[in-house]
Amino acid sequence: MATMTMLDYINQEQEALTKILNDYDFSSDFKLAKMHTVTILATGSSYNACLSAKIAFEEIADVSITIEEPYNFNHYGRLIKSTDTIIGVSQSGKSASTIDAMKKLANSEIQQIVLTSDEKSPIAQVADQVIDLNMGIETVGFVTKGFSATVLQLILLAIKVGVSKAQIDEGRLKELKQELHEIISNIQSVIDKSNAFFENHEQLLKLGGRFVALGYGPNWGTAKEFETKFTETVRRPSQGFELEAYMHGPYLEADWEHTLFFIETPSSNQARSQALADYMNEYVGTVLKVTTEKSSDQNVLGLDVSVSEIFSPLLLIIPFQLLAYRTATAKGIDLSKRIFDDFDSVLKSKI
Structure with missing residues (x-):
């Protein structure tokens, strides 16, 4: 089997995002109807994806969102008192800082949701609800398809929250889905x-x-x-x-x-x-x-x-x-050749 490249995953994005949208369940969820104040824990490309989706999420779901770097939050952060939902985002599911921060909040009354591409990963074990990014496992470290899948999944979650709050009716849902289909088709x-x-x-x-x-x-x-x-x-x-x-x-x-x-x-x-x-x-x-x-x-x-x-x-x-x-x-850089190969094991940034 040929080794996958970053370019391969870029070329898969249209098909992957189409599948995510077609497969998504927009039915109402009473737990999501209670979502008003959200803290998102993410780092790296996951953080960037959350920042890209934040405004759409807040507008569509009528929520307030704070995005935190999990390591800093775990050691120095303070949860906003009105927070009702924690969302942990880790495409690989192995981000040690995000897992540790989620564990710290495990016994609270706050709703906990995890987004990951691996439902068997360590982060999937520390939350009440796991959302599969539904794009498979991306084996290249320089994530592309997973970034876009995370942005889309957060937008779709926002729409589902809007439906659950009865703020999005069938007509508006159809319009939003059609707009997303048109975007993906480009x-x-x-x-x-x-x-x-x-x-x-x-x-x-x-x-x-x-x-x-x-x-x-x-x-x-x-x-x-x-x-x-x-x-x-x-x-x-x-x-x-x-x-x-x-x-x-x-x-x-x-x-x-x-x-x-x-x-x-x-x-x-x-x-x-x-x-x-x-x-x-x-x-x-x-x-x-x-x-x-x-x-x-x-x-x-x-x-x-x-x-x-x-x-x-x-x-x-x-x-x-x-x-x-x-x-x-x-520039002649061979992206298939790993550098700093022992970084994660020495610094324990990933499990």
């Missing part, structure tokens, strides 16, 4: 456009010294996952910022070595993003954009899709997954 087109964009910018990306992505709203999560993927694979200094946060200091390090990615969707914040891009263009090596809108500018990857902002991370993350893989490959 994934292959986004992959094709991303490949063409990479080929037009291969030398720039291959030789880039520092990569920075800026996003707003739900695509703050997209920018943070860009940071994770580029750091893991391209192995050059890479960072993702919330748009406004970048303006409060980080811009001062900008120089000719920097490649800036602006992640844009139609929004009240888009004009501010565009103004910053215009300003920074004089001070950095290259400004690139990834947008859901159409564009003929060679430095803009225009996906040309109609998508609500709260669901846009499902599509906007894919170019960065693809660009990370192809840039690393162009």
Whole structure:
């Protein structure tokens, strides 16, 4: 059997997300109807996925969400007193910090839910309810399909909470499902456009010294996952910022070595993003954009899709997954070769 690659999993995303949506049970659940104040425990790409889905979850389910890094929370954190639900997210199910934090809360009256791709994993043993990400086991460490599956599963859980609270009727449920189906149907087109964009910018990306992505709203999560993927694979200094946060200091390090990615969707914040891009263009090596809108500018990857902002991370993350893989490959990095092979065993970051 051939060894799976990061690219293989990217190419499986459309089929996997279609299956997740088709299989999902949206029936009412009285336990979920009590969800109002939620703490999510996640780290790494799982954290980024939760950040990408947070605004959609809060709007659809009418809840307030706090996302915590589990290690810090376990040692220094304090649960908001009104918290009624804890959600632990670990794709592998082996994240030691998330498992430890969930265990610490095991005897409370708070509803506990776990999202994982492995229902037999250690984290599945420490919660009342286990939600299978329903995308199989991703054997490549640089997760892509699992990231997108986590974003979608959180959105679907939010819809189920809305149904359970009687805030989403059959008509609205049908509309939401149709919108998600349309978004997912565009994934292959986004992959094709991303490949063409990479080929037009291969030398720039291959030789880039520092990569920075800026996003707003739900695509703050997209920018943070860009940071994770580029750091893991391209192995050059890479960072993702919330748009406004970048303006409060980080811009001062900008120089000719920097490649800036602006992640844009139609929004009240888009004009501010565009103004910053215009300003920074004089001070950095290259400004690139990834947008859901159409564009003929060679430095803009225009996906040309109609998508609500709260669901846009499902599509906007894919170019960065693809660009990370192809840039690393162009640089001659063999992503199938493990490095720091004893890291997890020595530092005990995973069980």
